[in-house]
Amino acid sequence: MWSKPLGMTEGSLVCAALVAAGLVLQFLVGPVQWDSMACPINLLVLFFLLFGIVVMHLCRSKVRLFRWMATLQAGVPAMVTCAMMTVLMGVTRQVPSGQTPVDIFGITAMLSFWPFVLTYLWLVLLVGMVCMTRLRLLWRNIPFLLNHLGLFIALVAGTLGNADMQRLRMMVQEGKTEWRAVDARHKVHELPIAIELHDFTIEEQPKLSFVSDVTVYTKGGIVVRDTIRVNKPMEVKGWKIYQYSYDEAKGSMSDISIFELVRDPWLPYVYLGIFMMLAGAGTGLIGKGEKEKRINGKLE
């Protein structure tokens, strides 16, 4: 073992070691604190992840371990371990996100369970390493990169960006301007945008619809006047403003309107990854099968 060449046994051992290390960490420091991943920590983590991958890739001719990380012998056990972790998550009842686990190991909050996080991190690392080996713009690399780099981008951006996503509620009175909003834990946030509500109405024709006539101000001095309806959110400086509610006791006489404001700065990157994977799946459908490739290879 650990003698040349590194193979699947070593791949399985690394995964077993990661699970063991994760369990130790879980007992020592408790569940993973994703909240602390907010900007700028996540940018730092991203930098070290990419830097690490590039350095390991450049040292691959000297270090056998780094060369092995881009092989299937390392990848398959990592995928199996992640699948097992995910199945474990599927058969245990999970607590709502953000809450502390209710069991002694921590598997009821699987997303904060260290072995789960470490095995997925290992998989992402391996995907990053294998992408580096194919990072040249050749026709035959394109489907491979769409699949693998797309998954890498979507997973990394989705995970690191999660703590930066803000989802706030803002209540505005007619004729007033508001710039404070509360999050799910009732904490007040002062925003870089302000909403002035001119009028809130309930239209009944042709379809029931709640309409807020607003002016939105930003710190940069941009002023936008528009209407916000259910299913017709407004977008200003990265904030999506949804019509959320109103004073239901007063009905159509309501003089307040409640908005939901959502900001997800990493979303474009998640979408980039998702669309790359979709394109990759498309090439998988029109591409040639393995056998066909082999046969054609022989004939040519």
Next chain:
Amino acid sequence: MVSWSELSVFALPALALWAVAAVLSLLGKRQRMVCALAICGLLVFGTYIALMWLSLERPPLRTMGETRLWYSFFLPLVGLLTYSRWHYRWVLSFSTLLSAVFICINILKSEIHDKALMPALQSPWFAPHVIIYMFAYATTGTAMLLALWQLLRGQDQMNAIDNLTRVGLSFLTIGMLFGALWAKEAWGTYWSWDPKETWAAATWLCYLVYVHWRRCCPLALRPALLWQIVCFLCLQMCWWGINYLPSAQGVSVHTYGG
């Protein structure tokens, strides 16, 4: 204009055309003739969907019966594409049979035609998401049956199993990502690890393992065939198993009543 009562007028001739195409392909007849017959069937059935669309004055995607129309249409279409791509003789019989099941449900169970979908499902994403998943289930299910066949009878089916799994995995990927885009639009998050999503991820990873295993150890067939069964079990859990899974009760946005 047409209504549900005219379904059999269009569906039975379409089904007959598909069935003839399936039999001819089983007998190894000329591919061009088989394809022409299957396309005629698709045109007949497609006409019915188009006429329904016109008479309803909206796309027929709203009720369970209406979405079944699309399954019945897409299954033979995808079967035809697979047939013209890889020339598997049995694939048209398989797709015709599945399509017939959905058509029969629509003809016999007339009372649920107008049962409305719950609001969360009234989205343009619903039909593609479900249709793509249905096709993925069909292809990967076939791959598993062939794997069982090879395990029990020792007949080499690896080429067909690999191709079907690859196509199935592509469709699983597309279905899953369409689900993510839809969820972002409907609930504001693209992935919330709801039990159905968790099992979809597990299933997806299992099929990824299969595809990579075949490249890594192409000669180790037995583990690959046994792994097909593991993948299929995950898929069943994802499809309907979670409706009975204690850990998923009451927390999934994907379990609707029942």
